[in-house]
Amino acid sequence: MPALLPSVADAAGLRARRRELLAAAKLYVCTTARTAEGDLADFLEAAYSGGVDIVQLRDKGLEARAEIEALEVLAAVARRHGKLFSVNDRADVAALVGADVFHVGQGDLTTAQARELLGDDVILGRSTHSVTQALEADADPGLDYFCVGPVWETPTKPGRAAVGLGPLRAVAATGTAKPWFAIGGVSAGERLDDVLATGASRVVVVRAVTEAADTEAVARSLRARLA
Template identity: 60%
Template sequence: MTTTHPAPRPLDTAAGDGARSRLATARLYLCTDAREERGDLEDFLHAALAGGVDVVQLRDKGLDVARELELQETVARVATEHGALWAVNDRADVALLAGAPVVHMGQGDLPVPAVRSLLGAGPLLGRSTHSLAQAAAAEADPEVDYFCVGPLWATPTKPGRDAVGLDLLREVAASRPTTPWFAIGGVDPARLDQVLAAGAERIVVVRAITGSADPERAARELRERLPA
């Protein structure tokens, strides 16, 4: 049997410009697994995005590529319906095939020049950073559109990754980056005031919304506490 794959979708600069404008106003970024055991990914996304999530990323290391591409179709459709951005994690090939407006890379993933070589100028590119030097490098790189700082606290979604703590957040904030940046790692309603006091204005969350029985309310309560 011959397996067919979707043709790569165009990633054009005009689409990137629109996504960049949307990123400038983004404050709440959600990472979610595929929710395969619950079977409610689409309903969950509608609820979280209705509550005010600005960017949603499907991050599920247990998916094979075929299943991820299938689910990215759902993420793209729901995010577009709500006027939100959607991001592919780690995989430039999946981002290309899915036509993603955003692709996020960790420090151990493809370097920025390689991602741009594969994807061109169209999609926004995000980077994970875990030190002041890495944050400064992301800030200085014109090809990086946003970066995340963390994990602030140890979290089961990043096993083995040491927490960087709020001091790094304060140092990054004091450097006054012009690139949009997000605080990540263990951020929840109980810790949000500490994160904001340390200088962050944008956050990435996982369990604060995915673990809620009412994801729309959870998202709305977080979004209302973030700067306009």
């Protein structure tokens, strides 16, 4: 079993450990609370066992109390595996559950606002949808990583136009200072091949893992290709 990631109470070295794990991260998965399936803990165990580096809970239908309960499950599994877990959009919830990672979109909290609420230990990430936004995120000293996409249209982001592979090539060519992830419709097979061919080396996936018949096997296959 990997060493546990330090708890929020272990202040010394927490920031450095989180960033060390981020630097090594290749596979980032977003999931709902899996209320319909009723298998959140089992799904998370399988995902992390298969090599997923970061799991984000993203479930817009949850009230705050239910989100916190689901995140407590996520936090416990992440700690056991020595991996990172992420909270989407809600800084208050992120603070309450001791999130490793806090992720925001273009219209959400500014970096300064998120840092004021969460402090310096939490990893901050932002979604970007163009080369300009990606480079702005890379230049932002308060951000730790960013995502570029959606590469393909995806039902998890209805109404969001796909940006295609071009921005991935452009961002990869700049030699960014920060880790960054391709996101949006990425799946095993040709699509992952196309993403890797741009120079991108990290991906965020949703359905490729959350809808897999064998979560652990699919995660392991994806992580091996990204390695």
